Amino acid sequence: xxxxxxxxxxxxxxxxxxxxxxxxxxxxxxxxxxxxxxxxxxxxxxxxxxxxxxxxxxxxxxxxxxxxxxxxxxxxxxxxxxxxxxxxxxxxxxxxxxxxxxxxxxxxxxxxxxxxxxxxxxxxxxxxxxxxxxxxxxxxxxxxxxxxxxxxxxxxxxxxxxxxxxxxxxxxxxxxxxxxxxxxxxxxxxxxxxxxxxxxxxxxxxxxxxxxxxxxxxxxxxxxxxxxxxxxxxxxxxxxxxxxxxxxxxxxxxxxxxxxxxxxxxxxxxxxxxxxxxxxxxxxxxxxxxxxxxxxxxxxxxxxxxxxxxxxxxxxxxxxxxxxxxxxxxxxxxxxxxxxxxx
Ligand code: ASP
Numbered sequence: 001x002x003x004x005x006x007x008x009x010x011x012x013x014x015x016x017x018x019x020x021x022x023x024x025x026x027x028x029x030x031x032x033x034x035x036x037x038x039x040x041x042x043x044x045x046x047x048x049x050x051x052x053x054x055x056x057x058x059x060x061x062x063x064x065x066x067x068x069x070x071x072x073x074x075x076x077x078x079x080x081x082x083x084x085x086x087x088x089x090x091x092x093x094x095x096x097x098x099x100x101x102x103x104x105x106x107x108x109x110x111x112x113x114x115x116x117x118x119x120x121x122x123x124x125x126x127x128x129x130x131x132x133x134x135x136x137x138x139x140x141x142x143x144x145x146x147x148x149x150x151x152x153x154x155x156x157x158x159x160x161x162x163x164x165x166x167x168x169x170x171x172x173x174x175x176x177x178x179x180x181x182x183x184x185x186x187x188x189x190x191x192x193x194x195x196x197x198x199x200x201x202x203x204x205x206x207x208x209x210x211x212x213x214x215x216x217x218x219x220x221x222x223x224x225x226x227x228x229x230x231x232x233x234x235x236x237x238x239x240x241x242x243x244x245x246x247x248x249x250x251x252x253x254x255x256x257x258x259x260x261x262x263x264x265x266x267x268x269x270x271x272x273x274x275x276x277x278x279x280x281x282x283x284x285x286x287x288x289x290x291x292x293x294x295x296x297x298x299x300x301x302x303x304x305x306x307x308x309x310x311x312x313x314x315x316x317x318x319x320x321x322x323x324x325x326x327x328x329x330x331x332x333x334x335x336x337x338x339x340x341x342x343x
Contacts, residue, residue, distance in 0.1 A: 006048040006084040006141035006148075011075055012036065013068070013098075014058035015091030017118040017129045028121065030058035036089075039122040040130055048141040051083070061091025061098070061117075066214045066317060069101045076106055076113065077210040085112040085140030085148060089133070092117045092169055092177050095155060099164030101314035103153040103338045105212070108205025112140045112150035115164060116157060119175055128175045132157060135189050142193070152201040152338065154186060161187035163201065165311040165340040168281065181282030182306045182342070201339040215320035218313055219244040222279055229259050236267040236274075243273035243316050246294065246301070247309060252276060252285030253292040261297055268300050273320070275333065277304035277312050284342070302333050304341075311340045 012018060014030040022029050033054040037043060043050060053075065055068075076086060090098055099115040106113065116136040118129035136156040142149040153164040155178060162180040170179045188194045219241040221232065236244055244267070248254050267274060276294055278285050284306030287295040295301050304312045315337070319329050336343050 004143070004146060006143055007082065008048050008050050008085050008087060008137055008140050009079055009083040010050060010052040010087045010089065010137070011072065012052060012054040012058060012089045013061070013064075013072070013091075014055060015061050015089060015095075015117040016121055017089055017091075017116075017133070018058060019121045020123065030060060032058065036122050040133060042130065042134060043137075046134065046137055046141070048137065050137065053079075059091075061094040064091075064094045064098055066101070066216045069098055069105060070212050070214065072098070072102060073105045073210050073212055076109075080109060080111070080208060083111070084143065085150075086114065087133070087136045087140050088113065088115045090115050090117050092119065092157070096164070096167045096169055096178065096308070096310040097314065099153055099155050099167065100308070100311040100340070101317070103163075103165040103311075103340065104314055104318040105210065106153070107209045107211070107338055108203045109208040110151045110203060111148050112142075113153045114140045114150070114161070115153070115155045119173075119177055128158065131159075135159075135193075139187055139193065142195070149195060150186065150200065151203065156187075159189045160185040161189075163199075163339055165314070165338060166308060168308050168310060170281070179281070182284065182308075183339075203338070211318055211322070213321040214317040215242055216317055217242040218316045218320065220247070220309065220313065221245070222247040223249060223254055225255075229263070232260060232263050236263050236272060237270065241272060242320050243275065245304070245309065245312050245316060246274060246276040247279035248276045248285060248294050250278060250280060251283070251289050252278060252287055252294055252303070253290050254294040254297075256292060264294075264298055264301075268298065273302070273316075273329075274298070274300070275302040275304050275312060275316065277307050277309055279309075302330060307341050315340065
């Protein structure tokens with residue numbers, strides 16, 4: 001019997017990986033997918049069946065919006081039964097946002113959705129695109145006794161596969177552009193692909209759920225010394241937001257300034273949902289540890305534990321877009337839905 005060949009769908013959304021220089025101004029702009037494939041003849045040697053599909057307008061990921069996340073979910077929903085795994089080519093700038101969002105929007109699929117991209121275009125002699133794309137496809141094709149090894153949304157870059165909703169872009173210049181400070185790599189690519197089986201996500205859902213309703217009235221407020229009252233007031237009270245994610249200091253702290261606490265109290269009274277995560281790259285918020293703990297003063301603020309900002313924003317948009325009551329929302333916020341936080 002011939003060994004099974006996994007069927008992989010590559011979805012091209014844009015990003016540096018497929019960009020070319022504009023002859024007029026020399027700036028990099030997204031190009032079409034055929035150009036990208038023509039640069040990697042090695043794709044033919046891979047031991048899987050590759051199909052591809054492209055966004056009609058491939059884009060720099062700085063232009064990605066929640067509406068594009070929904071477009072991606074729709075593509076996955078239409079194609080999910082026909083493929084064993086998916087590779088999404090995406091610009092690195094907002095890859096962690098999109099990939100985090102997808103982890104909440106597509107749950108229970110039990111197949112890999114691997115995001116990747118590159119720091120240099122595929123046509124560049126020193127490009128990192130080939131390794132990233134080829135290995136991402138190989139990881140998506142990994143299976144054991146017909147079952148996909150990876151059954152979650154991952155982000156592959158520079159020899160490591162991470163759980164997508166744990167990642168952050170940390171470098172604009174190094175090939176090693178992503179980090180996952182609070183969760184170990186799922187796969188490391190060396191001479192062989194080393195899978196860290198104990199860290200892989202397995203969903204309890206019996207069937208896939210494709211979530212396509214988001215509420216993007218979510219704000220982000222990063223605390224910093226000297227932030228003006230007018231800024232805090234406009235974000236928390238005047239912007240008409242359903243929720244605001246506050247990036248607090250260290251283990252979850254905020255200045256004592258009475259005006260800040262009055263504004264927070266007013267926002268809570270107006271039913272603006274407030275959550276907080278640490279603005280540190282690693283670790284999480286430890287509520288009530290210090291007298292300045294933001295939740296020490298306002299226990300109604302939801303703790304983001306060790307969530308990344310990217311994952312917290314996406315989780316808020318998804319939960320607020322679901323038809324659930326505030327009680328359930330608070331309970332789901334504190335639950336790890338797809339491995340995004342330590343319980
Ligand atoms: N600006 C590009 C983008 O995010 C950068 C990249 O792809 O790495 O689309």
